[in-house]
Amino acid sequence: MRIALIAMSGVRVQDAQLMKLGLTLPGFVERSEVIASLPSLSLLTLAALTPPDIELSYHEVDDIDRDTVPDLGFDLVAISTMTAQALDAYALADRFRASGITVVMGGLHATCVPHECMQHADSVVVGEGEPIWPTLLEDFRYGKLKPRYDADGTFDLAHAPMPRFDLLDVNRYNRLTVQTTRGCPHKCDFCASSIMLTKGYKAKPVDKVIAEIRAIKSIWPRPFIELADDNSFMMRAHAYELLDAMKHERIRWFTECDISIAKDEQLLSKMAAAGCRQVLVGLESPISDGLDGIETNSNWKLAQYPKYEQAVRTIQSHGITVIGCFVLGLDGHTPGIFDAVYNFAARTNLYDIQVTLQTPFPGTGLYRRLEAEGRLTHPGRWDRCTLFDLNYTPIGMTSDELVNGFRQLVSRLYTPEFVKQRREGYHLDLRSARRAV
Numbered sequence: 001m002r003i004a005l006i007a008m009s010g011v012r013v014q015d016a017q018l019m020k021l022g023l024t025l026p027g028f029v030e031r032s033e034v035i036a037s038l039p040s041l042s043l044l045t046l047a048a049l050t051p052p053d054i055e056l057s058y059h060e061v062d063d064i065d066r067d068t069v070p071d072l073g074f075d076l077v078a079i080s081t082m083t084a085q086a087l088d089a090y091a092l093a094d095r096f097r098a099s100g101i102t103v104v105m106g107g108l109h110a111t112c113v114p115h116e117c118m119q120h121a122d123s124v125v126v127g128e129g130e131p132i133w134p135t136l137l138e139d140f141r142y143g144k145l146k147p148r149y150d151a152d153g154t155f156d157l158a159h160a161p162m163p164r165f166d167l168l169d170v171n172r173y174n175r176l177t178v179q180t181t182r183g184c185p186h187k188c189d190f191c192a193s194s195i196m197l198t199k200g201y202k203a204k205p206v207d208k209v210i211a212e213i214r215a216i217k218s219i220w221p222r223p224f225i226e227l228a229d230d231n232s233f234m235m236r237a238h239a240y241e242l243l244d245a246m247k248h249e250r251i252r253w254f255t256e257c258d259i260s261i262a263k264d265e266q267l268l269s270k271m272a273a274a275g276c277r278q279v280l281v282g283l284e285s286p287i288s289d290g291l292d293g294i295e296t297n298s299n300w301k302l303a304q305y306p307k308y309e310q311a312v313r314t315i316q317s318h319g320i321t322v323i324g325c326f327v328l329g330l331d332g333h334t335p336g337i338f339d340a341v342y343n344f345a346a347r348t349n350l351y352d353i354q355v356t357l358q359t360p361f362p363g364t365g366l367y368r369r370l371e372a373e374g375r376l377t378h379p380g381r382w383d384r385c386t387l388f389d390l391n392y393t394p395i396g397m398t399s400d401e402l403v404n405g406f407r408q409l410v411s412r413l414y415t416p417e418f419v420k421q422r423r424e425g426y427h428l429d430l431r432s433a434r435r436a437v
Contacts, residue, residue: 112363
């Protein structure tokens with residue numbers, strides 16, 4: 001039996017003017033390009049759960065008309081896609097099915113709109129793939145494939161297999177991924193991440209994480225690793241143990257956290273000693289009006305707002321640079337939000353900045369709310385879910401004000417002069433912090 005694992009990669013921004021800006025201001029599109037170019041850890045994990053008598057190949061498709069998957073006589077094709085590439089994924093799936101090949105679709109997008117995906121696939125996996133994949137393969141082998149498989153979200157990461165990193169050509173990547181946790185204790189209404197897949201927040205045993213890091217080092221001696229977590233280190237005891245172990249691996253790495261890490265000097269010291277070079281922190285808004293209500297469990301984001309500026313300075317004082325993420329067009333934002341983002345970055349010497357437009361992804365609370373309010377402007381146009389293309393009607397400003405203000409902010413934030421100013425400020429702050437110790 002032959003199986004192709006296909007990851008849809010690449011993000012094509014629909015806004016031509018914004019894309020033109022991105023080509024001249026590299027910092028603007030840098031993070032989105034990194035995300036799009038990462039290998040699919042989920043498919044590599046499924047590969048590890050595939051019986052050895054099945055022949056596997058791994059493929060990445062950016063452009064379905066350019067990146068053809070070689071015809072190797074596949075019996076089954078498994079496609080994983082983000083929402084922005086979903087329409088291309090459907091078209092590719094249709095092509096395979098037209099040639100008689102069975103298609104399975106899974107991942108976050110399939111989990112959120114399984115009935116839509118079922119129109120283009122013979123089977124859809126909803127939720128975590130690890131507990132489903134072995135059963136699905138067995139059913140397929142005996143001609144009993146079901147149209148849908150649902151996981152219950154309780155998979156224990158203690159049972160996670162070693163991903164098949166050996167299937168990759170590591171020369172194609174500038175970083176590889178290792179997952180240490182899954183889920184997030186917060187519930188932001190716009191978030192389309194692993195909280196869709198799992199119940200609660202869970203951590204992978206430290207020995208498994210270290211084994212994965214060493215497997216990567218065996219094929220890439222000095223790797224840069226991205227932790228494929230939505231919010232690392234929320235279990236402090238696990239975090240301390242993991243960081244102490246990572247320190248001995250002598251690697252450089254990046255992860256995503258919330259600003260609560262700034263309250264723990266011991267944690268920050270351990271992160272720096274273990275090789276952490278940068279963290280991405282979802283600040284979302286530099287004004288409190290934009291934060292009110294977006295975290296739906298306890299309004300946690302709003303409660304943290306007074307600590308934002310000091311938190312950025314504290315994290316960066318440990319030599320860990322911060323990508324501060326801002327979501328433009330939140331309810332509560334007016335045209336003044338663009339200057340507010342710029343001024344926050346200048347005051348705090350944010351090393352890097354990521355700005356996106358609020359995007360209602362399928363399956364999120366935001367999508368359901370805007371749909372009920374009649375504010376979705378492009379329902380089903382998943383190719384506009386790029387984080388840079390407006391697909392809803394904002395309040396507090398017109399659509400034109402939001403789009404044009406966003407473009408102008410981008411043209412200011414990513415100029416070489418402003419980037420240099422912030423980074424020189426960061427280094428001055430870092431030297432001052434170290435002299436004070």
